[in-house]
Amino acid sequence: MKTWLVRCLLGGLALSTPALAQDEDDPYAYPDEEPARTNEQDDYEERRRKNVDQTDDFREAAEQEGEDGDFKTLSRLDDPNLGVAIEFISGALLLDSSRGETFDTRLGLGVRATWEYGRILDSEPLREALWADLRWTYGSVSDGTNFISGDTRLHYFTIAPAYELKLGKSDFGFFAQAGGGVAYQATSITVDADVTKVNGLKPLLQYGVGFRGRPRIGSGNLRLAFRVEALGFRRGYMNDFFLGGSLGTAF
Template sequence: MKTWLTRCLVGGLLASSPALAQDDDDPYAYPEDEPGPTQQQIDEEEAAEYRRRFTDQAEEFRRVSEQEGEDGDFKALAGMDDPNKGFAVELLAGALLLSSPQGRFANTTVGLGVRATWEYGRILNIEPLREALWADVRWTFGGESDGTQFIKAGYTYHYFTIAPAYELKFGKSDFGVFGQVGGGITYVTSYVSVDNKETQVNGIKPVMQYGLGLRGRPKLTRDGNLRLALRLEAIGFRRGYLNDFFLGGSVGVAF
């Protein structure tokens, strides 16, 4: 009986299939154990984002350019990133060559003055004309006297002028050559003194100003908009049939 029962148990064990581990029995994977994106994948995603933004900007520029021709509402932006206002104030000094009533070449005296400059080309918002068109409001004066203790005479000329100018820049530098033509008035004061008894004669005459020169506006600071205003010039003042000339320069500040 025992032998038969033992044989039945052994046969049942041999006939049964072995119990194997199934896929459902794999260990649970936690989120921190999962692999993250590689550096190559990150670089590729950043490059794709950059290409997308560049394409969007190019499309926007194309659309705005087409509007300029179709709708005519494209606005020039030449002055939006320019920190300068286009104003300058300068002190001037030089030689004033006055037409001589004595038949000489000229009566030379010291000429002094002050001037204010406005670059009105900036309001046109046209890039080639922004610094090429400007105008001066100028006061120049000079005079002389001669004689003895008993009798002497003297005169002074005051030129008040407004003169627009056009400047040709030296490439992209801060220097250029200019020509200008304008007009104004000349206020003349003269006197004759005899034995300390003085007689004065004053008057006003129209005057035309014209001339050529070299102008510069180098920066004083790297980040600011303050500049050094420099100028060398040969300026003529025509009053009636007489021509006076100013040969000199000026220095000041521009902003």
């Protein structure tokens, strides 16, 4: 009986399949152990962090929506310029002649300050299209003989808004301008050794067209401002004209 039982046990052991550890089974990861990071995982975390930052930017912009549901423009951040320029003026000043001739052509000089007030409207099409000049232009004319002569000095003070038609997205464009101010005229009449001075103010209307440019200088906010223009000055019943240009800086 014992011999039969021993034989049965040995036969069962011989026929049983051995239990072997599988190579493809992953080792058990204990809670205190952290898996080693790879370069692919680092790249994935970097991309995920960038996406989160971009999402935050869009969320912040969405919180700044206007009353109509439109996003507020970020043009002030795209172009942080103040929209202010200072230019020196030079050209030909054609003065309406009091002697019945067409014009007395003289040198015209001056200076002007330009402010792009369209920037306060938060409208991208009008941002650089609307601007205004505060301008001073000077010219003089003298004529006569050794016995009697006259010397006239003219000062034009004007404020003139303008609308500029930009050439695409460039820094150049054509403009039309109209404004007003005053003309100060100082005249000295000399007869022999006697001098008589006559001064006066007249209302002034300024109008004209031209071409304007504001190319950037370097990588900063400084720009080169220049202009070529044809302007008219209406003072009383007389019409004077200015043909010239200006050069300066914008920031």
